[in-house]
Amino acid sequence: MSDSALSIAFNPAGIELDPKKGLSRQLYEALRQRVLDGRLGSGSRLPASRDLAAALGISRNSVVRAYDQLYAEGFIEGRIGDGTYVAQLPEKALPRKKLSTNLSTGFSTGLSPGLSTKQGDLPVVTSSKVIHSTALERVGQHSLDLPPGGVPRAFRVGVPAFDLFPFEVWSKLQAAFWRKPDLQQLCYGDPAGDERLRELIAAYLRTSRGLSCSSEQILITSGAQQGISLCAQLLVEPGDGVAVENPGYRAAAHAFAIAGAKMQGIAVDQEGMDCSALAHMSNCRLAYVTPSHQYPTGVTMSLARRLELLDWAERNQGWIIEDDYDGEYRYCGAPLAPLAALDRQGRVIYVGTFGKVVFPALRLGYLVLPKGLIEPFARRRSLDMRHSEVSTQAVMAEFMAAGHFQRHIRRMRRAALSRRNALLTGWPQGIAGVGPMPGIAAGLHMAVPVINLEREQELLAQAKEAEVEINGLSSYWLQGSSEPVDKRAGLVLGFAAVPEADIKAALARLGKIWM
Secondary structure, eight states, rough: OHHHHHHHHHHOOTTTOOOOOOOOOOOOOOOOHHHTTTTTOTTTTTTTTTHHHHHHTTTTHHHHHHHHHHHTTEEEEEETTEEEEEOOOGGGOOOOOOEEETTTTOOOEOOGGGGGGGGGSSSSOOHHHOOOHHHHHHHHHHHOOOOOOOOOTTTTTTTTOOOGGGGHHHHHHHHHHHSSSGGGGGSOOOOOOOOOHHHHHHHHHHHHHHOOOOOGGGGSSSSHHHHHHHHHHOOOOTEEEEEEEOOOHHHHHHHHHHHTTTEEEEEEETTTTTTGGGGGTEEEEEEEOOOSHHHHHHHOOOHHHHHHHHHHHHHHHHEEEEEOTTTOOSSSSSOOOOOOGGGGSSSSEEESSTTSSSSSGOEOOOOOOOOOGGGHHHHHHHHHSSSOHHHHHHHHHHHHTTTTHHHHHHHHHHHHHHHHHHHHHHSSSSOBOOOOOOOBBBBBBBEEBBBHHHHHHHHHHHHHHTTOOOOOOOGGGGGTTSOGGGGGEEEEEEEESOOOOHHHHHHHHHHHHOO
């Protein structure tokens, strides 16, 4: 039988090629699909490239390129002196042919949507089909919402005044690093982080926080969240109790819950977390706190509570995770000494970040670890990411060594204070159902009480219409909290993200719709 006769056995009906797109790619995909869904069975002979080109009205080169790709991927094979055939593929890997008639062409097909290579034809896989472990189930239950995008607006929470960052200085330092990099720094590095940066962080903490630590105790992370996640991975066993502030930083609670911990929300009052409640928790191994500026209420943990918490950790061989996310911002006196500075038994892990001083996208943070945890934490982090990106660490180290960091902190503190004052001064008075503004001695945000949840949601909806970003305090509570729903209501406002003029304009818009 001639090649021309054999080519008739392969009917090109249904292969439609768009001349405006890559012809060889389209033909490759069409033939590949026919092999996968069974229309071209194992051992089927394909026409010669010249005959198929003539049948489709395309160049022979396009057919040859399509065949070459199918050869490379194992879909077809050549037999010397006998032509080109579909490769012998495992029967179990191919669908059972269910013949159906294509009404437009009259040809039978054996289509199987399960093997379709077109995105639109792929079957929908539900979570019940893919979840096969408790870890995956926990991830589904404790995932985070995407943060708000776009340029920050008043009153976005968690964003510093990065419009004041000295980008020109940073870019020069970055360019200097890449102009003549140390070749040693371009190899695989220490998973604990750049040695020089760790030394400078330790020196900064000693002078600015009164935290006595060495560079060996510093572990560089990709932001504070990775540090919290590492603590969850290494210090918590499934079923362990973990105490978190309630309301509190939900992302931390999610990290511990994914590790299998049983979350216990501890009430927060004007002195911070109610540490006496820890005595009633069974099998509690760890407490997560934000003592310098509680997130989101803004209160500072009293010295009595700090000592009580340390005593609990020492007596129960527990761990305290201290998240000092915005400790640089104190508006009366020097920044408070952290809880870790009072620790004498090595039970506190200090979490620090550059995100609230520089900008969140930098993704640069650190842990201060008790000496016994340094090596296991570094080894565990190396499994997630071999080490941190080198240039960011090197540039930050130079930024600190040259004095830019300290100057920038002072500039940021002055700006945050000015923007805080603009919010306090311009805040509309007498808003129905809204309590008085709190005193704000630290941090980058404030929480204002609201009479009930219904009123909170109404105010949030009106603020959104006015293009003002405000968080509801109710969203910071753990699910299943015993506190009455209406007691959880409030408004959380960040005041550092935008200049004073934008704050005044946002307040003017709110005044029109709220009053």
